[in-house]
Amino acid sequence: MTRSIFMDSSIRRLPGIGVRREKLFARLGVTTIPALLQYFPRDYEDRSHVVPIGRADLERKEPVLVCGRVGTIQEVRPRRGMTILKVVLHDETGAVEMTWFNQPFKKKQFHTGMTVSAFGRIEWNYGRRQMNTPDVEEGEPQGQGFMPLYGLTDGLRQSDVRKAVRQALTLARTEQDLLPAPCRPTSHSRFPLVEAYEMMHFPKSREEQEKAREQLAYEELFDMQAGLCLRRRREGRRQGIKCGPNGPLLKQFFDQLPFALTRGQTCAFLDIQNDMEGEVPMQRLVQGDVGSGKTVVAALALAKIVENGYQGALMAPTEILASQHYEEFIRLFQGLPVRIALLTGRTGARDRVQLLEDLQSGAVQILIGTHALIQDDVQFAALGLVVTDEQHRFGVRQREALQKKGRAPHTLYMTATPIPRTLTLSLYGDLDISSIRDLPPGRQVVKTYAVGESMRRRIYAFMEKTMKAGQQCYVVCPLVEESENVDLQAATALYDQLRTSVFPRFRCGLVHGKMAGKEKEAVMEAFSRGEIQLLVATSVIEVGVNVPNATIMLIDGAERFGLAQLHQLRGRVGRGSLQAYCILLAKKGSEETRQRLHYMETIHDGFALSEKDLLLRGAGQLFGYAQHGLPDLHAADIIRDVALLSEAREEAASFVNGHGAEEPVLRALKRRFGGSFQKLLNN
Known part of the structure; x- marks a missing residue:
């Protein structure tokens, strides 16, 4: 049996891709031509209209596409270690000086009289039009339309990726096996596959790109859901443990x-x-809020x-x-x-x-x-x-x-991290789901307040009054940076300040991620028994603490925590019949930060918060895909494509259950996702 071209096509097959560039593309996760074709742009620039150089609107400050002939080429060295390349581009309406800093190698790309297309912002500096570090290609624009912008790595340019993608598309026209076709024609197949990929990379308009994206997204979701249906069907064939009625x-x-x-x-x-x-092994997810x-x-x-x-x-x-x-x-x-x-x-x-x-x-x-x-x-x-x-x-x-x-x-x-419907459809298409949305009787909603630094003294006074009444408090330390050592130093400093200066009459404890398990356990048990009134902690207490007598959760530096994490921390209090409070002490931040804190103040349902979290952060930052074993999606976005996802799930289930043929599904999964889905299927 001959091996699939799809699986064997290294990007080294493309002209201009040597060992060095192969390594650079590998940093982006691109090692094969199919992977390159699925490395879709992160955005597009409108290059559908050439603007005369002398008539560019300098007030708008938006990038424009110009075309002209190269005039003078000058390399300036104002000081040691710095070079400035100046290339004058002119057309019949005027001229613009293109400049690059510390890129002397670019000088070889130009010669006087050559035609060049340049895209960038034109500004008026030193009495002349200037364009700093424009994106330049030789020749007149050839129907560039909306030019793709790709995620890059150091050493790789936009022009490098565009050139490689164009070569890959040319190859795909003759070798259809390079493109991941779905396991059957879908209801969304409007364009031939090569055209859909070309429109995705080099669209003539936003509308054209979105039509292509929708087709490719649907086909991607269809294959993924077909794989999950196939896994579920295989599970259904296994003889499980059939339990008797309750005894x-x-x-x-x-x-x-x-x-x-x-x-x-x-x-x-x-x-x-x-x-x-039943006779089939149970595969069920029970999701419920903290304390449900x-x-x-x-x-x-x-x-x-x-x-x-x-x-x-x-x-x-x-x-x-x-x-x-x-x-x-x-x-x-x-x-x-x-x-x-x-x-x-x-x-x-x-x-x-x-x-x-x-x-x-x-x-x-x-x-x-x-x-x-x-x-x-x-x-x-x-x-x-x-x-x-x-x-x-x-x-x-x-x-x-x-x-x-x-x-x-x-x-x-x-x-205890409620999962939005969009994620349950995609991540857990092979599981049954039960949701516990209510809380045990007697539980009160945790009152939540987002406040600024000016309220710190009043917060401490409230905590002291609460501890005098026999209740307990948490203080979660701010995340300083992505470093356990630095965050630990901050936690230790706050702990020392609170126990010596702020609450000297109360017994304080400290827990953090670097403590030995036995030591951490001892502090937590002392807090559970009420021997410690105030527990200072890093976010290590997010899971696994149940102290009904704890009624105040102070999260210092709340602006640094995600919505799901804030909700999990809030769930550490309010576990008894006493009224509990969650205080979010935060600095002024971005609009997204303010929105996140507002959601915490006004929404107490973890399921509703999870939907907001998904919208704020995007699916890629939530747990799930890597942990569940599913491959990354390229064209689809489960936030915006929930309707497509539902439709794809129904069509895929109908196909898999109606036809019974596993081979087309397995072949499509291998072509699209490589071996990653095979591991999920063979569990």
């Missing part, structure tokens, strides 16, 4: 619960119950699998969260014939050996832990259910490694 253990569990389940919890467990009583009671739902699912003679595992991202789950499970299962164990990196060697023996024999029925659960020597007698908490904090391989310790176990994912 005595579940009845006892429900009877001794100290509270009634909320409507959201009840609906989520009914979904899980139906899945587990996902842990109880997970406990019910684990009780059901134990009642059916199997074991369950719950994996959490941190030791603190794993320990918290373990303690909660011990309370929930108190008096029931279920043995629960905890396994983390802190489990002693002797205890670990005994625990693993009991796990392999089946004596341990529910194992809770961190990524320590996926180590090779952790063997289950009969693993029937895997629960992954805060699942986006684990990589794909870590989650898979735990699932492979059983034979087609049921799988339950939990997240």
Whole structure:
């Protein structure tokens, strides 16, 4: 069988791409001709009209396209280490002096009398028209229209990428296999594929580019959704663990619960119950805001699998969260014939050996832990259910490694970061989703205020009054920069100031990411017991702390935190019946910063906030694609293309389920995404 040209076409096939430029393109993630064709412009410049040099509107300060003949060429060296290249370009209406600083190599590109097209801003300086560092191409404009602007790396110019793309398009006209065609003709295929790609890179108008983008985006989403449908169909062929109806253990569990389940919890467990009583392995995501009671739902699912003679595992991202789950499970299962164990990196060697023996024999029925659960020597007698908490904090391989310790176990994912509908459609097209949108009775909305530095004294006075009343407070330190050392110094400095100068009568604690696990645990436990009144922390407390007596969350430097992170931090308070407050101490920032803080003040629903976060930050900055194992999208944008995504999902499902042929889907996925999707399909 001959190998696909699509997979083997290195960009070295293109004229002018040697070893050096190949390395530069590789920095952009472009190593093949298909990857180059899918390296779409980040923006476009309007070069559809040539402006006479002498009539350019100097007041508008917008880039213009001019064309003329080269006159004088002069290289000036005003001082050591600096060169200025000056090239005069003139037409019948006037002249403009083009200048480049410290780019002496450009002098070789010009000779007197040659025709040149130049694009840039024309300004009036020193009594003449000047154009600094314009984008220049030899010859008259050949229907340039909207010229593409690509993301670059140091050493690579726009003209280099444009030239390479044009050569790749020429090659694609004769070798159609270079283009990633969808696995079947779609309802959005308006143009031949090569034309659509050409219109995407070198459109004649914005309207033409958008039509091409919509076609390519739809085809990309169609292939991705076809792949997810195929994965789901394969999962459906696997024989899962068919659980029986709820029995005595579940009845006892429900009877001794100290509270009634909320409507959201009840609906989520009914979904899980139906899945587990079916013949196909459950693949379900339970999403719910901080404090919505996902842990109880997970406990019910684990009780059901134990009642059916199997074991369950719950994996959490941190030791603190794993320990918290373990303690909660011990309370929930108190008096029931279920043995629960905890396994983390802190489990002693002797205890670990005994625990693993009991796990392999089946004596341990529910194992809770961190990524320590996926180590090779952790063997289950009969693993029937895997629960992954805060699942986006684990990589794909870590989650898979735990699932492979059983034979087609049921799988339950939990997240306290509500995911917008647009992301659930794309990232979790192969999962069923349950959402818990209500909070347990008695919980009050956390009152949130965004304030400036001038309010710091009043905030401290309010915190002192609160601590005198017996309640506790958090202070989250500002992020100084992307450096743990610098942020730690800032946290330590604030901690020292608060405990010595501001709150000397109260016991303060400090936790940060660089502390040893045992030390961090000791501080957190002291705070949980009420021995520490004020906890100063970095954002390490974002997940895994449950202290109902804590009623104030002060986030210092709130302008430096993202919306999702601010909401997660706010969720650390208001976990009891007392009124809680979240104070966002922020400096004046950009309009986006002000909007983010306003959303925090006025929106308390995590699902609504997640939609706002998606709009503010863009999908690329949210967790998901890399962690879930899906490849990057090139033409599609799941924020603006949610309608296309829904349509593509329906059409792809109809195609995959109606035709039953896997080969066209696999071939299209390989052509478009390479091997990355294969790993997702073969899990």
